Amino acid sequence: MIVDAWAQHPTLRHAQDPMFASLRRWTRSEAPTTELPVSTTIDALDQAGVDKALISAWVAPGNVMISNDEVAAFVAESPDRLAGVGSVDIARPMQAVAEIRRCIDELGFKAIRVLPWLWEKPPTDPLFYPVFAACCDLGVPFCTQIGHTGPLMSSEVGRPIYLDRVALDFPELVIVGGHIGYPWTDEAIAVATKHENVYIDTSAYTAKRYPPQLVDYLKHHGSRKVLFGSNYPMISPGAALADIESLGLDEDVRRLFLAGNAVRVYGLK
Secondary structure, eight states: OOEEEEEOOOOHHHHTOGGGHHHHHHHTOOOOSSOOOHHHHHHHHHHHTOOEEEEEOEEETTEEEEOHHHHHHHHHHSTTTEEEEEOOOTTSHHHHHHHHHHHHHTSOOSEEEOOHHHHTOOTTSGGGHHHHHHHHHHTOOEEEEOSOOSSSSOSGGGOTTHHHHHHHHOTTOOEEEESTTTTOHHHHHHHHHHOTTEEEEOTTSOGGGSOHHHHHHHHTTTTTTEEOOOOBTTSOHHHHHTTGGGGOOOHHHHHIIIIIHHHHHHTOO
């Protein structure tokens, strides 16, 4: 079994947003001109042998790029293959808390994701704290991006060390830091090692680009702390997994990395 812990089924407004121009330059790809059917994402999962993907909403300041209701509709088209992750407007704390509750209780989502660089605020900013409290209350993980940003926005707010303070203030909160944390991968490993409920996912990186220290962590005392992710559609699951054999993972570690940890952390079936 393989679970992709970080993916999106993009809306046209998400795919065409100018902030992703730098990513399209790297991937040498053009933005789509028509809405992509959910079958496109399912085909990408099939080609990679991925059984399930967590797909997220995207809420930026003044710009809902993929709404929670759109994610719910995508999941409803293929509920055996997709699971939803919600997002909220942290600038409106009371509404954000109510929307988190709706995402979990009504839409059946598995987690909440907010990206610090989109808001140009670190996760220690007070606007994040109602989100953390709501996630704790509902018993769902909080997902975020750690490390540098592909879009031309400040990367500093993604320093993994910020999550140390968050985990101290909310020890019950399950935190999944996506995108490996590069160039601060050592910070990410340190925080995940220190805190029982902090995890790392490998989204936005192909297996051959994993930093050596992360591979060592995955093989040894971090075998239950690292989750596979692709960042589809920017990187397809197939491309992300292409060099997985080169990591030299034993069968138990491979099983945890590719599925077991995500199933446990996100309560997947």
